[in-house]
Amino acid sequence: MKIRTRQRIAQTTSFWIFRLATYTxxxxxxxxxxxxxxKGSRTLFTAHAPFINVPFLTQRPxxxxxFDYQGTKYTLSDSExxxxxxxxxxxxxxxxxxxxxxxxxxxxxxxALLVIGSMIFALAVGICSAIYLSEYSQNSRxxxxxxxxxxxLAGVPSIVFGLFGFGLFVIFLHWNVSLLAGWxxxxxxxxxAIITASEESLRAVPNGLREGSLxxxxxKWQTIRKNVLPYALPGILTSSIxxxxxxxxxTAPIMFxxxxxxxxxxxxxxQHWTDFVFQGVMALPYHIYVVSSKIPxxxxxxRMQYGAACILLLLxxxxxxxSIVLREKARRRLSW
Amino acid sequence: xAVPLPVRRWHADSLIKAFFGSNALIAIVVLALxxxxxxxxxxxxxxxxxxxxxxxxxxxxxxVDILRDSANSHAALSRSLxxxxxxxxxxxxxxxxxxxDEFSTAFSDSAENLNGLVSDAxxxxxxxxxxxxxxxxxxxxxxxxxxxxxxxxPIDEAGTIAALRANTATFATTAAALDRTIRDLLKTAPSFxxxxxxxxxxxxxxxxxxxxxxxxxxxxxxxxWNPERPVPAYRAVTSFLFGRDWITASFWQDWYGIIPxxxxxxxxxxxxxxxxxxxxVASAIYVSEVAQPAEKxxxxxxxxxxxxxxxxxxxxxxIAVVGQTIRHVSQSSFFHWxxxxxxxxRLNIFTAGSLxxxxxxxxxxxxxxxxxxxVPRGFVEASYALGANRLQTVGRVxxxxxxxxxxxxxxxxxxxxxxxxxxxxxxxxxxIAIPDFTQGLGAFFxxxxxxxxxxxxxxxxxxxxxxxxxxxxxxxxxxxxxxLATNYAAQKLVARYRMSIG
Numbered sequence: 001m002k003i004r005t006r007q008r009i010a011q012t013t014s015f016w017i018f019r020l021a022t023y024t025x026x027x028x029x030x031x032x033x034x035x036x037x038x039k040g041s042r043t044l045f046t047a048h049a050p051f052i053n054v055p056f057l058t059q060r061p062x063x064x065x066x067f068d069y070q071g072t073k074y075t076l077s078d079s080e081x082x083x084x085x086x087x088x089x090x091x092x093x094x095x096x097x098x099x100x101x102x103x104x105x106x107x108x109x110x111x112a113l114l115v116i117g118s119m120i121f122a123l124a125v126g127i128c129s130a131i132y133l134s135e136y137s138q139n140s141r142x143x144x145x146x147x148x149x150x151x152x153l154a155g156v157p158s159i160v161f162g163l164f165g166f167g168l169f170v171i172f173l174h175w176n177v178s179l180l181a182g183w184x185x186x187x188x189x190x191x192x193a194i195i196t197a198s199e200e201s202l203r204a205v206p207n208g209l210r211e212g213s214l215x216x217x218x219x220k221w222q223t224i225r226k227n228v229l230p231y232a233l234p235g236i237l238t239s240s241i242x243x244x245x246x247x248x249x250x251t252a253p254i255m256f257x258x259x260x261x262x263x264x265x266x267x268x269x270x271q272h273w274t275d276f277v278f279q280g281v282m283a284l285p286y287h288i289y290v291v292s293s294k295i296p297x298x299x300x301x302x303r304m305q306y307g308a309a310c311i312l313l314l315l316x317x318x319x320x321x322x323s324i325v326l327r328e329k330a331r332r333r334l335s336w
Numbered sequence: 337x338a339v340p341l342p343v344r345r346w347h348a349d350s351l352i353k354a355f356f357g358s359n360a361l362i363a364i365v366v367l368a369l370x371x372x373x374x375x376x377x378x379x380x381x382x383x384x385x386x387x388x389x390x391x392x393x394x395x396x397x398x399x400v401d402i403l404r405d406s407a408n409s410h411a412a413l414s415r416s417l418x419x420x421x422x423x424x425x426x427x428x429x430x431x432x433x434x435x436x437d438e439f440s441t442a443f444s445d446s447a448e449n450l451n452g453l454v455s456d457a458x459x460x461x462x463x464x465x466x467x468x469x470x471x472x473x474x475x476x477x478x479x480x481x482x483x484x485x486x487x488x489x490p491i492d493e494a495g496t497i498a499a500l501r502a503n504t505a506t507f508a509t510t511a512a513a514l515d516r517t518i519r520d521l522l523k524t525a526p527s528f529x530x531x532x533x534x535x536x537x538x539x540x541x542x543x544x545x546x547x548x549x550x551x552x553x554x555x556x557x558x559x560x561w562n563p564e565r566p567v568p569a570y571r572a573v574t575s576f577l578f579g580r581d582w583i584t585a586s587f588w589q590d591w592y593g594i595i596p597x598x599x600x601x602x603x604x605x606x607x608x609x610x611x612x613x614x615x616x617v618a619s620a621i622y623v624s625e626v627a628q629p630a631e632k633x634x635x636x637x638x639x640x641x642x643x644x645x646x647x648x649x650x651x652x653x654x655i656a657v658v659g660q661t662i663r664h665v666s667q668s669s670f671f672h673w674x675x676x677x678x679x680x681x682r683l684n685i686f687t688a689g690s691l692x693x694x695x696x697x698x699x700x701x702x703x704x705x706x707x708x709x710x711v712p713r714g715f716v717e718a719s720y721a722l723g724a725n726r727l728q729t730v731g732r733v734x735x736x737x738x739x740x741x742x743x744x745x746x747x748x749x750x751x752x753x754x755x756x757x758x759x760x761x762x763x764x765x766x767x768i769a770i771p772d773f774t775q776g777l778g779a780f781f782x783x784x785x786x787x788x789x790x791x792x793x794x795x796x797x798x799x800x801x802x803x804x805x806x807x808x809x810x811x812x813x814x815x816x817x818x819x820l821a822t823n824y825a826a827q828k829l830v831a832r833y834r835m836s837i838g
Contacts, residue, residue, distance in 0.1 A: 011727035018622035021615045022635060025697055029642045032653055032694075128359035136353050148827075149363040155748070155823035156816065157755025159788045160370065163795070163812040167373035171800070188366050195363070221352045242644070249646025252757040252788070256795050285648045285758075292652040293762055305656065309649045320644040324637050 033313070040310020043303050056307055059103035061262065061287070064300055067094035075300065077101030099262075099291050100301045104308050106266060110281030111315075113179060113267060114258060115247050118186035123240060125187070126194030130236075133195070134202040135224055154192035159252040161189045166256040177280040179267075182258025189253055190243045197243070201235030202228065238330055241323035245316040251285040259286035261294075284312045374816060378809030380801075385592060386572035387472070388803060394493075395465035396500045397589050399561050400457045403507060406554045407447060407454045409547055413540070414444040420536050427530035435526040446517045449510045457503050462587065464496045497563050504558040511551040518548060576810060582768045582790070584804050592807040594814060596770045600685070600784030603771065604760055605753045607689025607780060608696050612753075613746055615693070616700030620742075623701075624708040625730050636705075643698035651762030654691045659683050659763065662690075666781075676778025681765050684781045688764040692756055696749040703748060707741025708734060744826040751822040755815065757788040764789060787815050 046053050062078040069092055076084055078101065081094070129146075137143045165185030175181045205228050213223040251259075260280045270276050288308045295301050392398055417440045424433065471491060522541065528534045579593015623635055659682035666677040711734050719729040735742070765783020768790070773779050785793075791808050798805040 007725055011725055014727055015626050018618045018626060021618035022622045025615055025619055026635065026638055028694060029638070032645070035657060036649065036653060125359050125362055128356050129362065132356035132360040136356060146360050146363055149367045151827060152820055152823050153363055153367055155751050155819050156370065157757070157788060157819055159755065159757040159791050160812050160816050163791060163809060164370045164373050166795070167377045168369060172373070191363065219349050221349055245644045249648065251648045252792060255792055285646055288648045288652055289758060289762070292655050297656060305652065309652050312646055313649050316644050316646055317641065320641060324640065
């Protein structure tokens with residue numbers, strides 16, 4: 001009897017320790033979300049209509065000027081400061097804080113461009129690879145080699161992808177710091193995840209569909225095109241959405257391949273349409289790196305720092321949430 | 337009409353197959369390309385590094401460094417004398433203290449001649465090095481002296497080396513004088529009341545004895561030094577793999593040793609895993625064995641969310657919140673008993689490690705939970721049938737059966753942590769130095785630089801094709817090799833684990 005009691009106490013205690021560990025993790029993560037969410041929402045939202053800080057989302061990052069003039073304290077962005085100076089001919093001593101005024105519009109555009117291009121590339125190559133692995137593969141040595149390569153590629157650090165992209169695309173192919181180099185670097189980085197997800201979806205399509213089609217005299221390709229891909233595609237796209245959130249948040253691969261710390265033109269302001277893919281862009285994660293490492297932490301910089309971090313976090317979460325919700329839905333609907 | 341059709345179809349089908357196959361091949365091609373391009377950009381490093389080290393010897397910088405070592409150990413002794421002074425200030429009388437100050441000033445002044453010797457010889461050696469570098473043309477010293485080319489006098493290499501080596505005799509006489517001065521000085525050393533200070537001073541005296549004894553050995557080393565002696569080619573590799581200094585863009589000599597960076601990466605990963613492994617494994621056990629279905633449905637997606645946090649946001653959070661918090665905690669009176677608190681740097685190994693722990697937790701949790709769930713039902717049922725309770729079943733059956741899966745989860749977590757860039761770049765403090773392990777656990781609260789961080793930080797600033805640039809690629813290659821090895825070990829473990837259950 002005594003032993004049973006002791007065992008029960010041991011069990012209850014250990015299970016409570018496990019529970020505590022689990023909820024500590026969740027609490028730590030929640031704290032991060034709340035801290036960045038609350039401080040960031042001071043930047044992102046306003047107290048009066050339209051409640052969203054439109055200038056922050058639509059302006060370029062600018063230098064902030066702080067100065068006292070006739071007893072009032074002014075904090076003006078670069079463009080505002082110029083207008084103000086034109087009206088007030090007196091000399092004022094202004095402290096400038098880089099990046100802290102304006103908004104993050106070019107960064108959002110740049111990140112969107114990077115995500116779209118790299119996902120198109122990764123999905124095209126990834127789905128084709130997955131079709132080969134799941135539909136054509138025999139258990140040959142070649143296939144095993146490919147699988148090992150995919151597994152290892154998934155473990156390569158993102159900064160190594162950055163170095164590789166720099167060595168191959170930027171230097172060897174002379175693309176310089178460009179969207180194109182960023183697309184390929186990010187696309188190759190996300191490729192293993194896309195292949196794995198696509199293969200899983202393809203394998204989930206029951207074999208009866210393939211066999212029925214082949215039995216009716218269709219070729220292999222016709223079978224894949226008409227009877228396998230249409231059923232697998234929703235699954236592939238859903239699980240690939242999680243890849244988007246990773247591409248959107250990565251900094252290391254684009255540091256030397258695609259991102260600029262500051263650029264005055266928007267991506268569509270190019271001389272010739274071919275220049276479009278050969279231009280570097282500003283990107284949200286790189287911008288966060290720049291504003292959190294190159295400028296000090298104070299009341300003036302906090303607005304930009306927390307605002308940028310919060311908007312990236314929000315973006316990634318919306319994407320991840322979409323993916324998780326869609327996946328749950330798909331699981332319920334598609335039970336073969 | 338009907339005959340060629342199947343043939344063409346067969347052709348089309350095999351073409352399609354080849355198309356898909358070539359796409360699948362991309363994974364292998366990319367892996368090969370990564371290796372090739374890291375090598376292509378990085379491999380020239382060894383040649384340049386060898387030339388760099390050869391020049392270091394040929395120009396006599398190595399000779400001066402022998403002298404400098406001696407001067408540096410003297411300076412280190414002066415510094416520890418200052419430490420003793422700090423400690424003694426509380427316990428000793430003003431009279432003793434003033435005598436002690438006199439003593440320590442006299443001690444640090446005693447090296448004046450030696451320091452003068454070092455700086456004279458250093459100037460000569462650097463001038464020769466720069467002239468030789470221009471002559472050879474190739475070796476760059478980070479652009480610092482590239483414009484001095486216009487007015488180079490003809491190089492008198494032998495003359496300069498001879499002038500340098502004349503310093504050996506000067507050093508011998510200086511050392512003898514130093515020996516005498518210090519021994520005289522030691523006789524006038526003040527005595528202390530406090531036992532601890534006394535012991536510290538005695539320990540210091542012993543170190544001084546050791547230093548004085550090392551002077552003749554230094555003279556011998558100077559005599560034995562030979563600029564003509566060839567530098568063996570393997571030094572280019574060993575000075576990279578085992579070099580304890582990563583010094584770039586210095587006026588003296590650049591060293592590219594990976595050890596401080598590797599130690600930094602490694603320590604940060606250790607901290608991250610020390611936190612993440614208990615939490616990750618415990619929560620995996622909780623979710624797979626204890627939690628209610630409703631809890632499971634909530635916890636698992638939440639952890640996936642954690643995995644999706646962009647690392648740069650975590651890094652920013654570390655700078656903005658975690659570093660400050662850790663420093664505040666270390667300053668609170670509650671932690672006065674911890675010897676290395678309060679910490680001086682808010683960005684250090686622990687700050688970065690604790691944030692990386694959060695990233696590693698999600699990896700470890702997901703993979704370990706998978707492994708636990710895949711334990712065959714029969715094992716669990718057999719355990720219950722024998723009368724074991726849930727804890728016993730978890731501890732004696734489920735965890736041992738999935739142990740290799742859990743270990744491989746930990747390995748993959750390690751791979752993720754050591755390859756992570758933004759968090760360590762922002763939060764590890766970025767000081768290129770091996771932490772001072774004499775402080776015990778305090779070493780984990782010192783700033784370091786990491787392999788990933790150094791690439792991210794310096795790659796944007798280096799001259800393409802320079803030795804520094806190539807050294808960064810070599811660091812990338814080392815990182816690549818480490819993660820491949822970790823991955824390989826994890827895969828092997830999983831393969832074995834499948835067999836043991838099947």
